[in-house]
Amino acid sequence: xxxxxxxxxxxxxxxxxxxIILPTVFxxxxxxGFRVSEILHLKKADIDLDAGVISVKDGKGGKDRLxxxxxxxxxxxxxxxxxxxxxxxxxxxxxxGHYASSTIYQNFRELLIACKIPHTGHGPRVHDLRHTFSxxxxxxxxxxxxxxxxxxxxxxxxxxxxxxxxxxxYLHLTIVAFP
Numbered sequence: 687x688x689x690x691x692x693x694x695x696x697x698x699x700x701x702x703x704x705x706i707i708l709p710t711v712f713x714x715x716x717x718x719g720f721r722v723s724e725i726l727h728l729k730k731a732d733i734d735l736d737a738g739v740i741s742v743k744d745g746k747g748g749k750d751r752l753x754x755x756x757x758x759x760x761x762x763x764x765x766x767x768x769x770x771x772x773x774x775x776x777x778x779x780x781x782x783g784h785y786a787s788s789t790i791y792q793n794f795r796e797l798l799i800a801c802k803i804p805h806t807g808h809g810p811r812v813h814d815l816r817h818t819f820s821x822x823x824x825x826x827x828x829x830x831x832x833x834x835x836x837x838x839x840x841x842x843x844x845x846x847x848x849x850x851x852x853x854x855x856y857l858h859l860t861i862v863a864f865p
Contacts, residue, residue, distance in 0.1 A: 719819035
């Protein structure tokens with residue numbers, strides 16, 4: 687529902703490209719488990735559409751990492767690229783450089799309202815898309831027969847954690863994953 691609402695976000699004169707930027711931001715948050723700060727600091731040069739890889743530079747803890755993406759997301763990003771001004775450096779450009787995290791948080795709340803999802807001071811939060819990505823990935827890997835002790839280090843690396851223990855700290859295992 688959230689991505690569908692993002693796809694229908696209205697144009698605003700004071701925010702050119704908003705209608706293409708926000709759906710792309712929320713797809714990257716959900717589909718790749720990024721942190722908001724990582725996405726907003728991406729430059730067009732950080733995306734290798736041929737290889738289907740996103741380069742995160744100086745993420746949390748100063749870590750760099752390569753994030754593979756699903757082919758559907760790669761195709762979506764190619765279409766997004768085609769709509770961006772050719773002279774922009776940032777993946778999510780604004781009038782003053784790149785989009786700000788406060789803009790993402792504000793628009794996330796607008797999308798929640800559009801979806802009739804109640805928002806309290808405790809959530810949902812934009813960062814919950816990262817949690818959702820993590821839980822869904824874990825569930826898919828378990829369903830495919832992978833051992834949890836194989837999954838967690840890979841997922842930790844993908845998310846940019848120093849160790850799999852950081853991943854375990856906030857990863858909420860569901861009844862589906864461990865009945």
